[in-house]
Amino acid sequence: MNILLTxxxxxxxxxxxxxxxxxxSLHNQVIAGATVHSxxxxxxxxxxxxxxxxxxxxxxxxxVLALGLASGxxxxxxxxxxxNLIDARIxxxxxxxxxxxxxxxxxxxxxxxxxxxxxxxxxxxxxxxxASLSLSAGAFVCxxxxxxxxxxxxxxxxxxxxxxxxxxPEQAARTVPTVPSMGLGAQIDAVRLALAIALSGDEDxxxxxxxxxxxxx
Amino acid sequence: MNILLTxxxxxxxxxxxxxxxxxxSLHNQVIAGATVHSxxxxxxxxxxxxxxxxxxxxxxxxxVLALGLASGxxxxxxxxxxxNLIDARIxxxxxxxxxxxxxxxxxxxxxxxxxxxxxxxxxxxxxxxxASLSLSAGAFVCxxxxxxxxxxxxxxxxxxxxxxxxxxPEQAARTVPTVPSMGLGAQIDAVRLALAIALSGDEDxxxxxxxxxxxxx
Amino acid sequence: MNILLTxxxxxxxxxxxxxxxxxxSLHNQVIAGATVHSxxxxxxxxxxxxxxxxxxxxxxxxxVLALGLASGxxxxxxxxxxxNLIDARIxxxxxxxxxxxxxxxxxxxxxxxxxxxxxxxxxxxxxxxxASLSLSAGAFVCxxxxxxxxxxxxxxxxxxxxxxxxxxPEQAARTVPTVPSMGLGAQIDAVRLALAIALSGDEDxxxxxxxxxxxxx
Amino acid sequence: MNILLTxxxxxxxxxxxxxxxxxxSLHNQVIAGATVHSxxxxxxxxxxxxxxxxxxxxxxxxxVLALGLASGxxxxxxxxxxxNLIDARIxxxxxxxxxxxxxxxxxxxxxxxxxxxxxxxxxxxxxxxxASLSLSAGAFVCxxxxxxxxxxxxxxxxxxxxxxxxxxPEQAARTVPTVPSMGLGAQIDAVRLALAIALSGDEDxxxxxxxxxxxxx
Numbered sequence: 001m002n003i004l005l006t007x008x009x010x011x012x013x014x015x016x017x018x019x020x021x022x023x024x025s026l027h028n029q030v031i032a033g034a035t036v037h038s039x040x041x042x043x044x045x046x047x048x049x050x051x052x053x054x055x056x057x058x059x060x061x062x063x064v065l066a067l068g069l070a071s072g073x074x075x076x077x078x079x080x081x082x083x084n085l086i087d088a089r090i091x092x093x094x095x096x097x098x099x100x101x102x103x104x105x106x107x108x109x110x111x112x113x114x115x116x117x118x119x120x121x122x123x124x125x126x127x128x129x130x131a132s133l134s135l136s137a138g139a140f141v142c143x144x145x146x147x148x149x150x151x152x153x154x155x156x157x158x159x160x161x162x163x164x165x166x167x168x169p170e171q172a173a174r175t176v177p178t179v180p181s182m183g184l185g186a187q188i189d190a191v192r193l194a195l196a197i198a199l200s201g202d203e204d205x206x207x208x209x210x211x212x213x214x215x216x217x
Numbered sequence: 218m219n220i221l222l223t224x225x226x227x228x229x230x231x232x233x234x235x236x237x238x239x240x241x242s243l244h245n246q247v248i249a250g251a252t253v254h255s256x257x258x259x260x261x262x263x264x265x266x267x268x269x270x271x272x273x274x275x276x277x278x279x280x281v282l283a284l285g286l287a288s289g290x291x292x293x294x295x296x297x298x299x300x301n302l303i304d305a306r307i308x309x310x311x312x313x314x315x316x317x318x319x320x321x322x323x324x325x326x327x328x329x330x331x332x333x334x335x336x337x338x339x340x341x342x343x344x345x346x347x348a349s350l351s352l353s354a355g356a357f358v359c360x361x362x363x364x365x366x367x368x369x370x371x372x373x374x375x376x377x378x379x380x381x382x383x384x385x386p387e388q389a390a391r392t393v394p395t396v397p398s399m400g401l402g403a404q405i406d407a408v409r410l411a412l413a414i415a416l417s418g419d420e421d422x423x424x425x426x427x428x429x430x431x432x433x434x
Numbered sequence: 435m436n437i438l439l440t441x442x443x444x445x446x447x448x449x450x451x452x453x454x455x456x457x458x459s460l461h462n463q464v465i466a467g468a469t470v471h472s473x474x475x476x477x478x479x480x481x482x483x484x485x486x487x488x489x490x491x492x493x494x495x496x497x498v499l500a501l502g503l504a505s506g507x508x509x510x511x512x513x514x515x516x517x518n519l520i521d522a523r524i525x526x527x528x529x530x531x532x533x534x535x536x537x538x539x540x541x542x543x544x545x546x547x548x549x550x551x552x553x554x555x556x557x558x559x560x561x562x563x564x565a566s567l568s569l570s571a572g573a574f575v576c577x578x579x580x581x582x583x584x585x586x587x588x589x590x591x592x593x594x595x596x597x598x599x600x601x602x603p604e605q606a607a608r609t610v611p612t613v614p615s616m617g618l619g620a621q622i623d624a625v626r627l628a629l630a631i632a633l634s635g636d637e638d639x640x641x642x643x644x645x646x647x648x649x650x651x
Numbered sequence: 652m653n654i655l656l657t658x659x660x661x662x663x664x665x666x667x668x669x670x671x672x673x674x675x676s677l678h679n680q681v682i683a684g685a686t687v688h689s690x691x692x693x694x695x696x697x698x699x700x701x702x703x704x705x706x707x708x709x710x711x712x713x714x715v716l717a718l719g720l721a722s723g724x725x726x727x728x729x730x731x732x733x734x735n736l737i738d739a740r741i742x743x744x745x746x747x748x749x750x751x752x753x754x755x756x757x758x759x760x761x762x763x764x765x766x767x768x769x770x771x772x773x774x775x776x777x778x779x780x781x782a783s784l785s786l787s788a789g790a791f792v793c794x795x796x797x798x799x800x801x802x803x804x805x806x807x808x809x810x811x812x813x814x815x816x817x818x819x820p821e822q823a824a825r826t827v828p829t830v831p832s833m834g835l836g837a838q839i840d841a842v843r844l845a846l847a848i849a850l851s852g853d854e855d856x857x858x859x860x861x862x863x864x865x866x867x868x
Contacts, residue, residue, distance in 0.1 A: 074725070075829040081300050083327060083352065100335065100420075110300060110327030118317065128821035130829045135300065136352035169837060170779035178726040178781045180831030186820060203317075291508070292612040345604035347612045386620060387562035395509040395564045397614030403603060515734050517761060517786065534769065534854075544734060544761030552751065569734065569787040637751075 001034035003195055004061035006052060008068055008141070011043035011093050018168045019067035022187050031192060032199045034062060041066075043141050044094040045086065049148035056152060063159050063198055065115070066149055067191065068142035070164035071171070074180035075130035076190045077164040078117050079137040082147035083110045087139040103147045111150030115161035116203040123197040129190040130182070137162055159198060163191070218251035220412055221278035223269060225285055225358070228260035228310050235385045236284035239404050248409060249416045251279060258283075260358050261311045262303065266365035273369060280376050280415055282332070283366055284408065285359035287381035288388070291397035292347035293407045294381040295334050296354040299364035300327045304356040320364045328367030332378035333420035340414040346407040347399070354379055376415060380408065435468035437629055438495035440486060442502055442575070445477035445527050452602045453501035456621050465626060466633045468496060475500075477575050478528040479520065483582035490586060497593050497632055499549070500583055501625065502576035504598035505605070508614035509564035510624045511598040512551050513571040516581035517544045521573040537581045545584030549595035550637040557631040563624040564616070571596055593632060597625070652685035654846055655712035657703060659719055659792070662694035662744050669819045670718035673838050682843060683850045685713060692717075694792050695745045696737065700799035707803060714810050714849055716766070717800055718842065719793035721815035722822070725831035726781035727841045728815040729768050730788040733798035734761045738790040754798045762801030764812035767854040774848040780841040781833070788813055810849060814842065 005027075007020030020040045027038035039055045041048040056064065070077055084102045091097045117133055124131035137143040146162035153160050165187055172181035182190075222244075224237030237257045244255035256272045258265040273281065287294055301319045308314045334350055341348035354360040363379035370377050382404050389398035399407075439461075441454030454474045461472035473489045475482040490498065504511055518536045525531045551567055558565035571577040580596035587594050599621055606615035616624075656678075658671030671691050678689035690706045692699040707715065721728055735753045742748045768784055775782035788794040797813035804811050816838050823832035833841075 074831040075823065080302070081327065083298050085297070085329070085352075108325050108327070109329055110298065110325070112302070112326055125824045128824050130820055130823035130826075130832055132827075132829050135302075135356060139352060169781055169833070172726065172781035173776045173779050175781075176783070178783050180725040181781055182820070182832070183834045183837055186834055291614040292606065342607045345607050347603055347606035347609075347615055349610070349612050386564055386616070389509065389564035390559045390562050392564075393566070395566050397508040398564055399603070399615070400617045400620055403617055514736070515761065517732050519731070519763070519786075542759050542761070543763055544732065544759070546736070546760055569736075569790065573786060 001199070002059050002061045003031065003034045003036045004055055004059045004064045005036050005038045005195070006041050006055070006066045006145070007038070008041050008043050008048070009093065012090055014171060016168065016171065017069050018165045018184060018187055019069050021184055022165065022191050023067055025188050026192060029192070032196045034199055036195070037061070041145060042093060044092045045096055045098060045141055045144060047094070048141050048145045052145055052149060053152060061158060063195070064149060064153065065160070065195060065198065066145050066162045068162065068164050069167065071167045072179050073164060073166050075132050075166065075182070076124055076194070077132055077134045078120050079113060079134050079146060079162040079164060080117055081110050081112050081135060082137055082143055082150050082162065083139065084108065084147060085139050086144055089140070092141055103144050104151060107151050111147060111154065113161035114150070114159045115198050116201070117161070119203050120194050120197050124190055124193060127193055129186065129193065131190070134164065137164065163194060218416070219276050219278045220248065220251045220253045221272055221276045221281045222253050222255045222412070223258050223272070223283045223362070224255070225258050225260050225265070226310065229307055231388060233385065233388065234286050235382050235401060235404055236286050238401055239382065239408050240284055242405050243409060249413045251416055253412070254278070258362060259310060261309045262313055262315060262358055262361060264311070265358050265362045269362055269366060270369060278375060280412070281366060281370065282377070282408070282412060282415065283362050283379045285379065285381050286384065288384045289396050290381060290383050292349050292383065292399070293341055293411070294349055294351045295337050296330060296351050296363060296379040296381060297334055298327050298329050298352060299354055299360055299367050299379065300356065301325065301364060302356050303361055306357070309358055320361050321368060324368050328364060328371065330378035331367070331376045332415050333418070334378070336420050337411050337414050341407055341410060344410055346403065346410065348407070351381065354381065380411060435633070436493050436495045437465065437468045437470045438489055438493045438498045439470050439472045439629070440475050440489070440500045440579070441472070442475050442477050442482070443527065446524055448605060450602065450605065451503050452599045452618060452621055453503050455618055456599065456625050457501055459622050460626060466630045468633055470629070471495070475579060476527060478526045479530055479532060479575055479578060481528070482575050482579045486579055486583060487586060495592060497629070498583060498587065499594070499629060499632065500579050500596045502596065502598050503601065505601045506613050507598060507600050509566050509600065510558055510628070511566055511568045512554050513547060513568050513580060513596040513598060514551055515544050515546050515569060516571055516577055516584050516596065517573065518542065518581060519573050520578055523574070526575055537578050538585060541585050545581060545588065547595035548584070548593045549632050550635070551595070553637050554628050554631050558624055558627060561627055563620065563627065565624070568598065571598065597628060652850070653710050653712045654682065654685045654687045655706055655710045655715040656687050656689045656846070657692050657706070657717045657796070658689070659692050659694050659699070660744065663741055665822060667819065667822065668720050669816045669835060669838055670720050672835055673816065673842050674718055676839050677843060680843070683847045685850055687846070688712070692796060693744060695743045696747055696749055696792055696795060698745070699792050699796045703796055703800060704803060712809060714846070715800060715804065716811070716846060716849065717796050717813045719813065719815050720818065722818045723830050724815060724817050726783050726817065726833070727775055727845070728783055728785045729771050730764060730785050730797060730813040730815060731768055732761050732763050732786060733788055733794055733801050733813065734790065735759065735798060736790050737795055740791070743792055754795050755802060758802050762798060762805065765801070765810045766812035766849050767852070768812070770854050771845050771848050775841055775844060778844055780837065780844065782841070785815065788815065814845060
């Protein structure tokens with residue numbers, strides 16, 4: 001069994017990206033019998049999904065989890081849906097800033113995560129990891145990767161999804177006002193547990209009925 | 218020309234819902250040559266889209282705008298996408314609290330607003346109305362109505378979409394900590410302007426490239 | 435009876451300051467038998483309290499209320515305490531940015547508002563105006579004015595205090611993400627009511643025991 | 652040399668309080684040549700300062716740092732000022748909820764921290780610990796302890812102050828929406844460093860001029 005785990009290179013002027021630090025630290029680890037293969041994606045529209053697709057063809061994963069940074073969020077943020085929209089507020093690492101264009105003109109408006117998101121939520125929380133579900137992965141490179149990932153694997157029986165991580169403490173220490181953060185060790189523990197839960201099987205229907213911090217109304 | 222404008226009845230223990238107060242105050246007004254027909258939707262899963270569909274068949278609108286309350290948001294929040302998901306954190310007004318079910322099993326994962334969202338954003342801001350674009354209308358009755366609205370009108374050439382409004386000052390005056398609010402008069406002015414912009418035509422491509430307060434990454 | 439009501443000129447790149455707009459609109463009005471005398475203070479350390487002191491000597495007020503803008507706050511924020519500290523994050527309108535110095539080397543560490551703050555809070559809320567109590571007026575020109583005001587009037591039997599106001603909608607319409615706002619009319623109504631309450635007498639002991647949105651722990 | 656380091660017992664329904672977990676883990680450690688003596692304070696008005704005063708008379712400290720929990724804050728929050736006010740939003744652990752009373756009728760309106768707060772801020776940030784200065788320690792037991800501490804030691808040449816800590820991850824994992832958190836190990840490291848900086852001497856005047864995340868205006 002193989003897991004493909006991706007993170008992003010730093011962007012937006014940062015020198016480090018927790019998503020790649022977490023992925024890299026889990027590279028070659030064996031989780032619940034599956035081997036983690038970690039890849040670093042460029043924070044560049046178009047390039048990131050290309051590197052991802054190539055990694056999928058090489059690794060032939062049974063599970064894919066893409067990680068990204070969402071500075072300002074306070075917890076492990078399990079994304080439920082990728083939208084077919086690119087609308088960048090800042091330039092990517094190649095200087096491009098596409099606005100109001102689809103990820104793929106020939107694809108559906110959105111894809112849902114195929115990970116057991118409620119099982120992830122409750123498993124992470126029960127283990128003491130702050131976590132929530134999110135209904136928006138934004139419209140930047142993270143969402144493009146998430147959308148292309150779900151498009152690529154649609155109907156193939158390989159579970160896949162996206163998790164946004166908070167800033168690292170050393171990043172938060174340079175912000176005013178201070179953004180929330182989570183230590184790298186805790187982020188690694190949380191992602192390792194998330195992979196184990198995702199591998200272990202389907203959503204437990206009994207888990208559906210608990211609060212999960214979704215947006216209002 | 219006819220405009221169908223909907224608001225919701227109060228929910229979650231509130232005695233008033235600005236979305237219906239705004240809609241009702243614009244009932245029978247003529248905006249840019251079109252007559253506004255306002256309807257109040259029950260905050261009840263299933264019932265709300267039924268009332269909406271009936272109103273559409275009676276009014277035969279050229280434009281449909283559904284309004285809802287998003288307590289905690291600080292501005293006129295123009296929704297970009299409705300998702301095929303219901304996951305209620307609180308009970309609706311009939312006591313139902315469905316979790317993790319699709320709005321429609323036979324429908325796509327999402328629909329985009331067919332309103333000119335960037336033109337709305339920039340037109341509202343230019344007129345001094347705080348506004349932003351949102352990538353999530355939640356997974357409660359608001360999102361169900363938005364999704365069913367877009368599903369119903371898909372391919373019919375009738376523009377439609379959803380706007381979330383902030384709490385009214387009198388509602389915010391009962392919250393601790395205080396949620397942001399917007400006066401009813403300002404909400405009415407903003408929605409009247411939004412309808413005029415939505416009627417006036419297509420998205421202006423020149424407007425695409427400005428900041429709009431979308432979520433991160 | 436005379437009321438001295440002050441607001442500030444715009445600062446920080448803004449073209450307008452709601453505190454002065456509110457004060458100016460109430461100039462010469464009679465509230466509960468008292469005449470309002472409004473003055474605009476420069477957003478300049480040292481200059482602002484000088485203009486204030488001069489106004490006090492001319493107006494000989496029975497009540498003084500100083501108003502300021504706190505962009506980001508969502509309600510009428512009734513300040514409880516002024517601290518003997520200046521520590522500016524941005525330059526004032528004369529380009530000065532003093533750090534870590536006392537307002538007055540020969541004065542106490544702080545002064546409390548002598549307004550009936552709980553009566554103000556509950557009176558404003560009961561009338562539908564979002565309001566809260568605040569334990570910090572910052573360490574910029576607003577706090578300097580508040581501190582000097584309380585120092586100047588200490589022991590003189592003239593009630594005085596400070597209220598921070600939210601941004602105006604037209605200001606919020608230019609922010610990303612959108613800051614909360616309150617319409618000018620609502621701000622004027624709230625301040626007029628606050629003046630009437632402040633004139634009407636002492637704190638009602640029965641009002642002490644209600645939630646007021648104070649900071650944590 | 653002796654350091655007195657205090658934390659609080661849990662309150663508000665929580666089973667753990669990071670302030671005491673941090674203090675207890677540093678008990679008997681030697682930092683920059685000084686021995687840490689840790690004490691747990693009851694979260695009870697009146698009782699907490701009594702236990703503190705007794706500990707001061709026994710330990711005869713050269714430095715006192717009191718720690719408290721501020722759930723919702725995202726960083727190590729260095730308090731600048733204690734106010735002579737008690738106004739509890741929730742009951743303390745003995746069921747008391749005093750409103751609008753002074754900490755001490757015979758004392759000044761406030762005391763400033765005598766710790767080198769800017770040196771603490773910049774030292775913590777430089778070491779990668781998210782930190783900020785705060786102008787309000789609230790009006791609950793934390794502020795009472797801080798105020799009584801500064802009152803007790805005023806003029807005695809013993810530096811003292813208060814730091815608020817964020818929630819622990821395991822606490823944040825039970826909140827909706829998720830409050831920010833900081834791991835216990837990181838909290839311990841940050842407080843150990845803060846004690847070393849506080850012992851090492853005076854405020855460095857060169858440190859005064861940097862952003863520190865103070866409240867507005």
